[in-house]
Amino acid sequence: MTEAILLERERGLLTLRFNRPDKKNALTRAMYSRLAEALKQADSDPAITAVLITGSAECFTAGNDIADFIQQPPSDLDSPVFHFMLNLLECRKPVIAAVAGAAVGIGTTLLLHCDLVYVSRDARLRMPFVNLGLCPEFASSLILPRLLGQARAAQLLLLGEGFTGEQAAAWGIASEALGSGAAALAKAREMALRFDELPPQAVRISKQLMKAPDRELIRQVIEEEGALFTQRLRSPEALAALTGFIKRQ
Numbered sequence: 511m512t513e514a515i516l517l518e519r520e521r522g523l524l525t526l527r528f529n530r531p532d533k534k535n536a537l538t539r540a541m542y543s544r545l546a547e548a549l550k551q552a553d554s555d556p557a558i559t560a561v562l563i564t565g566s567a568e569c570f571t572a573g574n575d576i577a578d579f580i581q582q583p584p585s586d587l588d589s590p591v592f593h594f595m596l597n598l599l600e601c602r603k604p605v606i607a608a609v610a611g612a613a614v615g616i617g618t619t620l621l622l623h624c625d626l627v628y629v630s631r632d633a634r635l636r637m638p639f640v641n642l643g644l645c646p647e648f649a650s651s652l653i654l655p656r657l658l659g660q661a662r663a664a665q666l667l668l669l670g671e672g673f674t675g676e677q678a679a680a681w682g683i684a685s686e687a688l689g690s691g692a693a694a695l696a697k698a699r700e701m702a703l704r705f706d707e708l709p710p711q712a713v714r715i716s717k718q719l720m721k722a723p724d725r726e727l728i729r730q731v732i733e734e735e736g737a738l739f740t741q742r743l744r745s746p747e748a749l750a751a752l753t754g755f756i757k758r759q
C-alpha cells in the first residue's frame with residue numbers, strides 16, 4: 511500500500527509529505543499518528559536541522575478526513591490529532607510549510623504553528639469549522655484575532671470565508687506568496703535547507719525564545735478548544751453537515 515505520509519531526508523532536512531491525492535490529502539488518524547511520531551523523532555535527532563511539511567504542487571490538504579470524523583471521531587486529548595498538534599507545538603527544530611492548492615481546516619491552522627510558510631498566490635485556504643457545526647481548533651481562536659484583528663478573524667472563523675495565498679502573505683499568516691505551487695515548494699525547500707548551514711544551538715535557543723511567551727497559553731487553548739470540538743463532533747449540527755459532505759453528488 512502507498513504511504514499516505516512520505517518521509518524524505520535531504521541532508522539535515524526531513525520532509526513530511528502528504529500523499530493521498532485521491533482524497534485531496536485529507537488526514538486520517540493513521541496519518542496524524544505518523545506525523546506526530548516523525549515530529550517527535552525530528553525533535554530528538556541531532557542530525558535533523560529542520561522539518562518541511564508539504565503536500566503536492568496541486569494540493570496541500572483538505573483537512574481532517576470527514577469519514578473519520580463520523581466513524582471514529584477523537585474522543586479526548588489522547589488521540590492522534592492532538593498528539594500531532596502538541597508535537598508540532600513542542601518541536602524545537604524550525605518547521606517550514608509549503609502550501610499549494612487547497613489548505614482546509616487543520617491544513618490552514620497548522621500553518622499558525624510553523625516558523626516559515628511559503629504559499630502559492632492562488633492557494634485556497636479556509637477554516638469552515640462553524641459551517642460544519644464545529645468550532646475552531648489548534649488555538650486558531652486565540653492566534654487569529656491577535657494576528658488579524660477581531661473583525662477579519664470573524665470573517666474567517668465565524669463565517670468560514672476562504673482566502674488566497676496572496677492574502678495569507680499580506681496578513682502575516684504566510685511568509686511569502688509565490689507564482690505557482692512548484693515555486694512555493696522550491697522556495698520552502700531552499701529556505702529549510704538554510705538551517706543546515708546555521709549554528710543549530712543558536713537556532714534552537716532563538717526559536718525557544720520566540721515561542722516561550724505564549725507556549726503555555728496556546729497549549730491551554732488547544733485543550734479547551736479540543737474538549738469543545740470533540741463534543742461538537744457528536745452534535746446533530748455537525749453530524750448533519752458532515753454526512754451532507756459525504757453524501758453530496
Ligand code: COA
Nearest residue numbers: 532533534536572573574575576577612614615616638639
Ligand atoms: N475528507 C474526506 N474526503 C475528502 C475530503 C475530506 N476532508 N476532502 C475531499 N475529499 C474527497 C472527496 O470526497 C472526493 O472523494 P471521491 O472522489 O471518492 O468522491 C475527493 O476527495 C476529491 O474531492 P473533491 O471535492 O471532488 O475535489 P475538489 O477539487 O472539487 O475540492 C476541496 C477540493 C478540498 C475544496 C473539497 O474537497 C473540500 O471542500 N473538502 C472538504 C474540506 C473540509 O471541509 N475539511 C474539513 C475541515 S474541518
